[in-house]
Each structure stands twice: as C-alpha cells, then as structure tokens.
Amino acid sequence: MAADSGPALERMPVDRLKRVGPRMLERLQRLRIRSVQDLLFHLPYRYQDRSRLHALRDLCDGDEALVEGVVADAQISQGRRRSLKVWLCDDGGSLMLRFFHFTTSQLESMGPGQCLRCFGEVRQGPQSLEMVHPEVQHRFDAGTVAVGQAMTPVYPSTEGMQQVTWRGLTDQALALLRRDPRTLHDWVPAQLLAPLHLPPLGEALVYLHRPPPEAPLEQLAERAHPAFLRLAFEEMLAHQLALRRLRRARRRLRAPPLNVRGDLRRQLLRGLPFGLTGAQQRVLDEIAADLGRSEPMMRLLQGDVGSGKTVVAALAALQAVEAGFQAAIMAPTELLSEQHLRNLSRWLAPLGVSVAWLSGRHKGAERRGILADIAGGDAAVVVGTHALFQDEVRFHRLGLAMIDEQHRFGVHQRLRLRGKGEQDGLTPHQLIMTATPIPRSLAMAVYADLDLSVIDELPPGRTPISTVAVPDTRRDEVIERVRTACAAGRQAYWVCTLVEESEALQAQAAEDTAAALRESLPELRVGLVHGRIKAADREPVMQAFAAGELDLLVATTVIEVGVDVPNASLMIIENPERLGLAQLHQLRGRVGRGTVQSYCLLLYHPPLGATARERLGILRKEVSGFAIADADLRLRGAGEVLGTRQAGMAQFRLADPLRDQALMQAAQQGADRMLEHWPEHVEPLIHRWLGEREECGQV
Incomplete structure (x- = not known):
C-alpha cells in the first residue's frame, strides 16, 4: 500500500484543525508537521509537575514554578528593547513578569488588581527575579491545584508557538484518534510486537500526550515507559528497512578506480615540516x-x-x-x-x-x-x-x-x-x-x-588548554582577566548559552552581554555574532576577528565550528552547565590553536547539582574529545549526544540506540521478517518516519 493511500490522519492536512491559519501552518511546517499524523508523532520531550503552588518569597533562580498573586503594577518599558513589565505580589514576596511580545488585550488583562496564576522559569533579572513569557491563567480557584494538572506535557517548539497552543492542537488530534483508532494505521505487524510486550500504536500515543496523574514521571522522563518504547521500536524498524534499500542502491553505483603509484603523495610527505x-x-x-x-x-x-x-x-x-x-x-x-x-x-x-x-x-x-x-x-x-x-x-x-x-x-x-x-x-x-x-x-x-x-591521536607538541570552573559571582574578576589578556596582545571569546529558548532570546542574551562588556572594557574592540544575524553579516565579523581587528568576540554557540585564530588564547563560556560535554569541548577547541598557553573559563551559576559538578570536572581533566564523548554518552544518553546531526548518521527522533539496544536487535530481525512476509507495509512505514530523507538517500 502506498503511503499516500493510507488512512485519514496520514492524509488529513494539519490546517483542517481549528485555529490553524496560514501563519501557524508556516510555523508547523518548520518542524515538518504537515498532517494530523505528523502532529501526533510530535511528542512531548518532558513533563512539568504543576502539583503545588510556590510562594513568591521561596523562588530561586532556575526554578520552574507555578505561582499566583495579584498584579501591583503593569507598564510598558521603552528601553533598548520594548517590553511589558508586570509586578506580581502575594502575601510575602513579589516577582516581575516580562513580555517582549504582547498585545493590547494582554496589557488590559494584566492591570493592577488582577489575580493571575503563572507557570514558567524563574530567572535573575537586572533588578529582581522574573519570569519571561510565562504561561498565564486568569480564572482559577485560588490556592488550589487540580489533580489533572500534575503532568503537563512540554513540546519541542519554534518561535511564535506557545505551549498552550501545542496542547490545544494535540487535544484536537487526540479527539480524532479516540473517535476512531482505525484512522491511524498500525503498520507494524502484531507478530513483531507480541514478544516485546509493547502496547498498540494509538494507546501509546494517547498515553504519551496525556499521561494520567498516576503515571511514573521518572520512567517517562527517562523515555523508558513501554508507551515510548513502542514508538522507538517502530522508528528503528523504519530505519532498518530504509538502510536495506540504501545499501542495495549503493551496490548498483560505479566509481572511477583511482589506482596510482602515489608519487605526488610521497612528494608532499617529504616536503611537510612534520610527520x-x-x-x-x-x-x-x-x-x-x-x-x-x-x-x-x-x-x-x-x-x-x-x-x-x-x-x-x-x-x-x-x-x-x-x-x-x-x-x-x-x-x-x-x-x-x-x-x-x-x-x-x-x-x-x-x-x-x-x-x-x-x-x-x-x-x-x-x-x-x-x-x-x-x-x-x-x-x-x-x-x-x-x-x-x-x-x-x-x-x-x-x-x-x-x-x-x-x-x-x-x-x-x-x-x-x-x-x-x-x-x-x-x-x-x-x-x-x-x-x-x-x-x-x-x-x-x-x-x-x-x-x-x-x-584518535593528536600531533605531538600541542599545549593542552587549561580549563577552570569559576562561579559567576566572580564575574568582575573574569572581565579583568579578559582585559589583561587583550592588553598583552591576545584575543578572547565570550560565549553566551541558553537552552529551551527561542533564537530571539538567545540573541538578546548575547546582545546584552556585548553591550555590558563594551561598557566595562571601553578600550577593547568588541564584536558580536549570533544565530539571528544573517550568515553574510556574521562572516565579516568572524573575518575581522581572525585578522586581529577585534580583541573580543561575543557569540552564541554558532562559533562551535570555526577556524584557526592562533592569537585567541582565552575563552569564557557562560552557563556551561546547560551544554553537553561534547559541545563544550568543541567550543573550547576555538582556543589553543597557537603556541602560547590558552585558557577556558567555565563561568557557572551556583549552586551546581552533583551531575553538573561531575560533568565540569570531566571537562577540566580530559583533553581527548573521544574520552569526553564517552563520558557525555554515559551521563546524558545517546539521544542527547547525537544532538548535532552528522553526515550519514541515522537521525533518530525518538529512539536511543544505546539505551534501546535490545529493541535495535529486534528491529534488525523484524526488518528481515517484514521484507519477507509483509512487503506492502514497508513503504508506508518508512515514509511515516523518514519521509523525504529516505527518498534522497539520507537515513
């Protein structure tokens, strides 16, 4: 059966759902969500516990909390970036709510005296703790939390898509699925599922999108629940089937055999100043x-x-x-x-x-x-x-x-x-x-x-980069370190990192840092690059830094893959606890390209958890990227380590090949059985998980 002749939800365009207009459709398509089936397979990546209210006085930087209070004041700030500031108070404390994108109706609904319930991440702002773009609820029973709120899904998103929007869309998709489970075809034969004790497809999707209050949060968070493993198995099965096709196609290709005596290579090797x-x-x-x-x-x-x-x-x-x-x-x-x-x-x-x-x-x-x-x-x-x-x-x-x-x-x-x-x-x-x-x-x-x-071997004579973890309470000392290095004729990087945020907020963090550093270090030439700057405009800044025309480059992780700047001997990475070890190692590799001793300062926000301390300790001790990658794999799992897409690598959305090794073996055996006994299921299953990637030879 061809993929485009499948059941309704595979063919139903996502804009058939309520409130999906042209703008939202464009945003969904950025995430390759074109059909209702695509939406159902866009799973939460974590779940929030909204089972208790937090008093405002008890909040700490980094908390993800449910709070409620009364609006004391609300005003539009016309600073360097226009924003709506709302001061929320309860009996013992206060919190600022900050909105960079807001409407007139939002402003009116958050006037003084209004009771609000908000959920979001608490951050230390310029004057006080604040939440940036929290979810806001206007009608609720003060002081009580509904049991059903305890397990709230959080979806991978894109700019302009709020979590409440995702939940509204998936509510509609799940209603269609519950009304008639046959509208989503299960291409995996029951004979393959039975020995693995995995649930039917529709049941697994409903559970993952709307887990019951008693669901094991830890098992869901670790993606070890049978509902999740059901989808991971199907994805691995699709990849194995696609690989078999790809290998057959490759065996049919022919290339020119480049058999030579090797004279040119020998000449080059003789002329190199190193072996x-x-x-x-x-x-x-x-x-x-x-x-x-x-x-x-x-x-x-x-x-x-x-x-x-x-x-x-x-x-x-x-x-x-x-x-x-x-x-x-x-x-x-x-x-x-x-x-x-x-x-x-x-x-x-x-x-x-x-x-x-x-x-x-x-x-x-x-x-x-x-x-x-x-x-x-x-x-x-x-x-x-x-x-x-x-x-x-x-x-x-x-x-x-x-x-x-x-x-x-x-x-x-x-x-x-x-x-x-x-x-x-x-x-x-x-x-x-x-x-x-x-x-x-x-x-x-x-x-x-x-x-x-x-x-897996570095050339001899390289000076290892000295890596030091420094709490951000010593930020002024770090700035002086930059001043001293640049005064000695060296150059430095300052890397800003944020996670689970839009590119706009990441860019904002880098812009704010660059402005603050220009003020603190007026004698230095400071450049700025981030993901919101077009590549054509980033390039001259990078070239100026490489040419020595800039002393300090403030950047987001867009510099992870860069070029040799031998004169750069100092790197500061803010919030390193938010990045994986492999990515930190890549960033660190931007310095230490010359002959002088180079330093990487990990400017972390205390207190650090046990895992974060262990990770930063590994980075301080290890210089081998492969040793670091092995440690990253042990601490974070394969799914996180493979965050950077590699050439020819199986790009799994849900499966973790290391964690799910038993399922991987079952998928390999299942692929052989499907090709033999259920060949008509192969194409629609591949298309569901790989789509255009399989068609162009990329699994």
Missing part, C-alpha cells in the same frame, strides 16, 4: 584502498579538534589528481574555505597542482574565469562554499568530493555536489569530515551507510 601520526597514516591507508575500488567510497573521517584532518584530505586529493581526476572540498563558511585554500595552496602549489577557490564573493569576470578553469580541468583541486553546487558550476572530471563539517549542510546539498561529478555512468568518491566526536560504541550502531575512519 604523520600513526592514526593519520592508518586513516590514509583506509581512504587510499577505497579510492582504488570501482564502488564509490562513502567514508566519514572523524577527528578531534586539531588532529590533522586537512592534511589527510590533501593527500586523498592528490590520489585523485594523479589518476587524472579533480578533487573538490566544500566548507560551510567562506572563512573556513579560505583557511583550506591557504593550507592546500601552501602544500600543493610546489608540486605543480593548481588550487582554485570559489565562493559567493567572486563576481563578474573573476567568477567566469574560475568557472572556466573548473570546467576545463585547469583547476585540479577546487575549494569552495555552497557556491560549488550552484547550477553554473561544471567540473571537467570530478573524482573525489570532500565535505567539511557536513552537519552544517543539508543532505540535498551534499547530493548535488556528488551529482556534478556523475559522468559516463560513474559517481565520484565521497569523503566527509567532522570534528564532532561520537563514541565508538555508539558510532557503529547509528552510522547509516558510511564507512568510518577515526583519527
């Missing part, structure tokens, strides 16, 4: 063997920050060039591509190998000349950004396509680059590189159709 590490040599041998075969290489090169992936890429490119083919390397930013250009030109030009660079900045006659060199084969190695897969780019004979930091690109972009090299029935080899460490124990379970190479 390869054992890990680099092992990985290079794996790549060279792949390139010599007639089946296209699809290999992921994983290496810690500074492990020497670029020189391995250069040596792989020389194998293609010596065989009479071109090699291309694509990077996510102009700055990173320019860095690759400098390195490759320095290494390859003495060998007589031409290196071309194509980016968005090339215009007119200069661009036409570069395109002609690529199309004519005069450019043996081509370095570029997204510009490489634009329509007017034509390769003469592309044998090897390399992508750096693949997770910054969409899969369609990677496939378009590969497609540009398809000639005479041959497909170019692909090498995909990443500095994001994934534990070995996890990698083999979740990498889809890629062979894996790991550089």
Whole structure:
C-alpha cells in the first residue's frame, strides 16, 4: 500500500484543525508537521509537575514554578528593547513578569488588581527575579491545584508557538484518534510486537500526550515507559528497512578506480615540516584502498579538534589528481574555505597542482574565469562554499568530493555536489569530515551507510588548554582577566548559552552581554555574532576577528565550528552547565590553536547539582574529545549526544540506540521478517518516519 493511500490522519492536512491559519501552518511546517499524523508523532520531550503552588518569597533562580498573586503594577518599558513589565505580589514576596511580545488585550488583562496564576522559569533579572513569557491563567480557584494538572506535557517548539497552543492542537488530534483508532494505521505487524510486550500504536500515543496523574514521571522522563518504547521500536524498524534499500542502491553505483603509484603523495610527505601520526597514516591507508575500488567510497573521517584532518584530505586529493581526476572540498563558511585554500595552496602549489577557490564573493569576470578553469580541468583541486553546487558550476572530471563539517549542510546539498561529478555512468568518491566526536560504541550502531575512519591521536607538541570552573559571582574578576589578556596582545571569546529558548532570546542574551562588556572594557574592540544575524553579516565579523581587528568576540554557540585564530588564547563560556560535554569541548577547541598557553573559563551559576559538578570536572581533566564523548554518552544518553546531526548518521527522533539496544536487535530481525512476509507495509512505514530523507538517500 502506498503511503499516500493510507488512512485519514496520514492524509488529513494539519490546517483542517481549528485555529490553524496560514501563519501557524508556516510555523508547523518548520518542524515538518504537515498532517494530523505528523502532529501526533510530535511528542512531548518532558513533563512539568504543576502539583503545588510556590510562594513568591521561596523562588530561586532556575526554578520552574507555578505561582499566583495579584498584579501591583503593569507598564510598558521603552528601553533598548520594548517590553511589558508586570509586578506580581502575594502575601510575602513579589516577582516581575516580562513580555517582549504582547498585545493590547494582554496589557488590559494584566492591570493592577488582577489575580493571575503563572507557570514558567524563574530567572535573575537586572533588578529582581522574573519570569519571561510565562504561561498565564486568569480564572482559577485560588490556592488550589487540580489533580489533572500534575503532568503537563512540554513540546519541542519554534518561535511564535506557545505551549498552550501545542496542547490545544494535540487535544484536537487526540479527539480524532479516540473517535476512531482505525484512522491511524498500525503498520507494524502484531507478530513483531507480541514478544516485546509493547502496547498498540494509538494507546501509546494517547498515553504519551496525556499521561494520567498516576503515571511514573521518572520512567517517562527517562523515555523508558513501554508507551515510548513502542514508538522507538517502530522508528528503528523504519530505519532498518530504509538502510536495506540504501545499501542495495549503493551496490548498483560505479566509481572511477583511482589506482596510482602515489608519487605526488610521497612528494608532499617529504616536503611537510612534520610527520604523520600513526592514526593519520592508518586513516590514509583506509581512504587510499577505497579510492582504488570501482564502488564509490562513502567514508566519514572523524577527528578531534586539531588532529590533522586537512592534511589527510590533501593527500586523498592528490590520489585523485594523479589518476587524472579533480578533487573538490566544500566548507560551510567562506572563512573556513579560505583557511583550506591557504593550507592546500601552501602544500600543493610546489608540486605543480593548481588550487582554485570559489565562493559567493567572486563576481563578474573573476567568477567566469574560475568557472572556466573548473570546467576545463585547469583547476585540479577546487575549494569552495555552497557556491560549488550552484547550477553554473561544471567540473571537467570530478573524482573525489570532500565535505567539511557536513552537519552544517543539508543532505540535498551534499547530493548535488556528488551529482556534478556523475559522468559516463560513474559517481565520484565521497569523503566527509567532522570534528564532532561520537563514541565508538555508539558510532557503529547509528552510522547509516558510511564507512568510518577515526583519527584518535593528536600531533605531538600541542599545549593542552587549561580549563577552570569559576562561579559567576566572580564575574568582575573574569572581565579583568579578559582585559589583561587583550592588553598583552591576545584575543578572547565570550560565549553566551541558553537552552529551551527561542533564537530571539538567545540573541538578546548575547546582545546584552556585548553591550555590558563594551561598557566595562571601553578600550577593547568588541564584536558580536549570533544565530539571528544573517550568515553574510556574521562572516565579516568572524573575518575581522581572525585578522586581529577585534580583541573580543561575543557569540552564541554558532562559533562551535570555526577556524584557526592562533592569537585567541582565552575563552569564557557562560552557563556551561546547560551544554553537553561534547559541545563544550568543541567550543573550547576555538582556543589553543597557537603556541602560547590558552585558557577556558567555565563561568557557572551556583549552586551546581552533583551531575553538573561531575560533568565540569570531566571537562577540566580530559583533553581527548573521544574520552569526553564517552563520558557525555554515559551521563546524558545517546539521544542527547547525537544532538548535532552528522553526515550519514541515522537521525533518530525518538529512539536511543544505546539505551534501546535490545529493541535495535529486534528491529534488525523484524526488518528481515517484514521484507519477507509483509512487503506492502514497508513503504508506508518508512515514509511515516523518514519521509523525504529516505527518498534522497539520507537515513
């Protein structure tokens, strides 16, 4: 049965639900929610306990609390950013409610004397504790909490979508499902479910969206409840089925075998001022063997920050060039591509190998000349950004396509680059590189159709970064540390982090920090980058920092994947307790690129819980990204560690391949049984979970 001939909820557009207009539909589509079925599979990622009221005087920074009180005052603040401030009071304390987005009716409903019940996260504001955009209730029985409120779902969201909206939409979808469970087809045969003791699909969805008051909160939070495992199993089954298709398709492709004597590689190695590490040599041998075969290489090169992936890429490119083919390397930013250009030109030009660079900045006659060199084969190695897969780019004979930091690109972009090299029935080899460490124990379970190479050894002579945890009560001392470092001619990063917030609030935090630091450090040149700034506008700021024209760069985690700035020797990371260890390690890797001692200060907000203390302790002690990734996996689980999407990695929405290993084995066996006994269920099950990703070869 085809996916588009399935039952009603699979075909019912989500805008058939009440209050879903064009604007909300656009927001839902950002999260790939197009049908009512998609909405039902958009599950809560946690649950809030609203079983008790908190007195305002007892609130602490970081609390997530249900409060009620009377409005003492409400006014619009016309500061640097317009906001509505509402002062809420009870018998013993007060709290500010702050709204950056509000309507006239909201202002009127929160006037002095109004009784409000609010739920949200408490934060320390400039003058007092406050809640930013709390959920507000106007009608309630003062001092009492309904039992049914104890387990409130919290959904992954996007800007403009409040939690009360999600609950209203899912109420409607669940009503349709309860009215007729047959409207959502269960494609998993009962024979596969019975041995696992898992509930039917509809029952599992209802339970997860609206758990009963007596539901085990801890089991739900750990995603270990049978209702959740039911959906995780179905997702893993869909991935296994898609993988079997992908492997069959790959076996049908052919690539040019790049068998050479290796003269160019030997010349480069003789000219390098350093020798390869054992890990680099092992990985290079794996790549060279792949390139010599007639089946296209699809290999992921994983290496810690500074492990020497670029020189391995250069040596792989020389194998293609010596065989009479071109090699291309694509990077996510102009700055990173320019860095690759400098390195490759320095290494390859003495060998007589031409290196071309194509980016968005090339215009007119200069661009036409570069395109002609690529199309004519005069450019043996081509370095570029997204510009490489634009329509007017034509390769003469592309044998090897390399992508750096693949997770910054969409899969369609990677496939378009590969497609540009398809000639005479041959497909170019692909090498995909990443500095994001994934534990070995996890990698083999979740990498889809890629062979894996790991550089797990750093070059000798690197000075380890000294990592120190500092409470934010010593913020003034940290600012002085920045002043001293920059006065000595060094540069520094200041990274602002927030979680579970919109990009707008993350940007606001970075902007506020930059303004405060400019005021405290007027003698320094301070730059700012965050996710709300367009990439084209971020790039000049990053380039200015790399060129030494800025002393201090204030940023969000958009700098996680960056370039070498050897002069940057100090990094401050605010609220490090809110990030995973692997991401903290990636950020820390922006310093320590030169020869001087570098420092990373973790500016945390006390008090720290036991887990947070353990995590920051691991980061202080460990320098290996792989050791850190293993610790991150142990502390947070596979689902969190895989937050950064990797090339060719099975991108699970719900399943955790490490936690759910028994289910993974059952899914592998179940996929074989489905293909044999229920082949008509395969396509709709894959489409439900992977949709367009499976169609374009990305599981």
